[in-house]
Amino acid sequence: MCDRRDENISENTHGDNHHTRFSSKGGLCFQKLLLILLLILLLPISSVAENLTCRRLPMLMGMFLDNHYEMKKMTGEIKTHAIDQMIKSLDPSKTLLYESDLERLKPVLQGVFASVQAGDCASLIQVYDILVARARETEAIVKKILGPDYRLDETVELNVNVNKRPYVKTTAEKHALLRKIVQFQIENALLAGVDLAEAKKQQIHRYELQTMRVVERNSEKLITSFAEAFALALDPHTSYLPPEDFEDLRIQMQLSLEGIGAVLSSDNGFTVIEELIPGGGAERSGLLKPKDKIIAVAQEGEKPVNVIDMDLHDIIKMIRGKKDTQVTLTILRQAEHTNRFAATITRDKIDIKEQEAKISYETRTVAGRQYHFGVIDLPSFYGDEKENKSCYEDVKSLLAEAKRQHVDGIVLDLSRNGGGLLTEAVRLAGLFLDKGGVVATKDIREQVTILANGSASSGTEGDKRKVIAFPAEDPRAVYTGPLVVLTSRLSASASEIVAGALKDYHRAVIVGSDHTFGKGSVQELTPLPWELGAMKVTTSLYFLPGGKSTQKIGVEADVRLPIWFILEDVGEKALDYPLPAQAITPFLGVQGDAAPLWKPMEQPLLAKLAARSQARVAKDAKFAEIIKNNKEAAGKKGVIRLADLRKEVEKEGGVKKKETPTELKKKARDQYVPFVNESVNVLLDMVTLGSALRAPPVLHAEAGIPGR
16 A cells, blocks of 8 residues: 555544555654654564553553643543543444443443553453453354344345444344344345355354454453553544554555555444545546445455455555555445445556646636636645655746736635645745745644744744744745635645635635634654554644634635535544644734735625625535535435445446546546636636725734734
8 A cells, every 4th residue: 555644734534543544645744753754764673562561551641641732631531531432442333232331341441540550450351251252142143143044134224323323232132233234244245246145154254253353352452452542532643553553654654655545544343435645546536535435345356355344454454455456445335325336446656746736727707808717726735855846836837827827816726635745835825925924833832833934923922932934935926816715624734724824814715615624733653662662642733823723623614615525524523532722822924014915805805705606506506416415415314225225236237337537537526616616706706896906905013914
């Protein structure tokens, strides 16, 4: 596969438990993190790393608390969260434990926090005994379900949203749940061409393997599970990497960066596609979308292997492979119709050409006059000194080209931009803002560091603030005309910083979903002593020039469009225990008195633009279809019907035209067209309403806001 990146602003990790990014975008947590990663490659890793013991557990938890941005002391809330995460990891699909088991396990796990200080984790044996008993019981129930009297039942409905499914209370409830799950698994095998007898054998073997994995998960391994749960209790992006995971990361960093180009997460027994990396095989195929569930994986010439409830790391190994080889993923998609289909992806290196900024041009005619607009598509904030690649330089060239084309306005499309290099993002913002602070970080020592172009207002916090200034932009290169930034809930990290800075300076109109992703935290990856693996800890937050962080809330759109796909549960707020939003003293403006080269947006104009857009969207057929499909999918509330799956397959069986990669890619692009078109329409409104004709107000450096 590709590089797994767990430690920087360009990371856009989602999901409840484990997250893995397969991409080749660079690191972003400043030079310190890059040095740490280089040291990782040089560290000698022994073939037999030491397992985490109960005696080491207090030290490890202390290191997490000492280095974490906010969680500095052990609290009752942290313990409760850790216990919940532990139970979730032990039984992610809620097919093993009863509700009464939770009442037995919670006091036991609570007691571990007290006894561990004395190096005593013996109580975890009770946890192990309960798990083994329940796994054997589950296996026995499944074998009974799949006995000689087993019959297919396509009327079965299954709620795949495990978070909204309660734990069973009785053996009868457990039997009923397992019957539904087994029916779904059998149907999955049958639709893949496996006969019923073989499908039953596969299911029985699957639950035998599950029991075996639980038995092998002895009390010592539960100590590692406890550490992983504790890390996740602090915030969604803090994690403990056991030695084998850390070794896997080290190896991946040295291998050729090849794979399908996707961010995967483990979500209650399902492997979920969280993000498609621009330029990766998955994105180029045009077949996959965020929130698709991978339910089976097949190598070339082999039958699909069911991966529901399989460990994420094992699934990754199945998907990972050499360049130009193929892997077929069986996908479950819940849209207006529950859809199950096979997607064959060619493993490849990330194609930097696909990530590069591109410009296209749109025209609109109003009252006999033709307006000419540029649309810059920026999938990521890329940069590589060795390859002489820089999105900042590329966008700078595109803006120069747009000026030669005499455009009346620019749309900067960040709607699919999951992040990238921080320095590139700061420099790129300067192409629209000229001088001034773009983003600040605040670390565990309360040190505020402002990244700026040219110079920045340092605020009033004295020695606790420092400014890192990049070279001032040539005023001739700064684009000063009308500007719209297109965002979505997939816009994260660096893209949120750029959009947020442009919004805070009243430089642009933000058009898109209600808000961006909301990941405003910074992680550092640190190797642990005694070869215990590594820890990834949230150590800082990012802040926008207006003083607010992007954490949890993201950047709100000025002009709201319908949400793409079914993305209601996409965003930092949807994760477990996100850190709260914070604020610092604003650092808008520059040192000294300087009027902006551009014309600040004013609230009355934003309100008019929003009203006009809303009226257009209400009449647009494509948006009406998007809204209808989203409502239908939301109405299903995670429930899939086996009859619907079979109907979809039968409807398309043998008659669906096999589309070429070019056709598939075009289809994938077409779904974004309504959003880009509406962004251009908003830009047209900006121009025709005459906002660009007003004289710009003076920007007062001491206040950091436009003068009135």
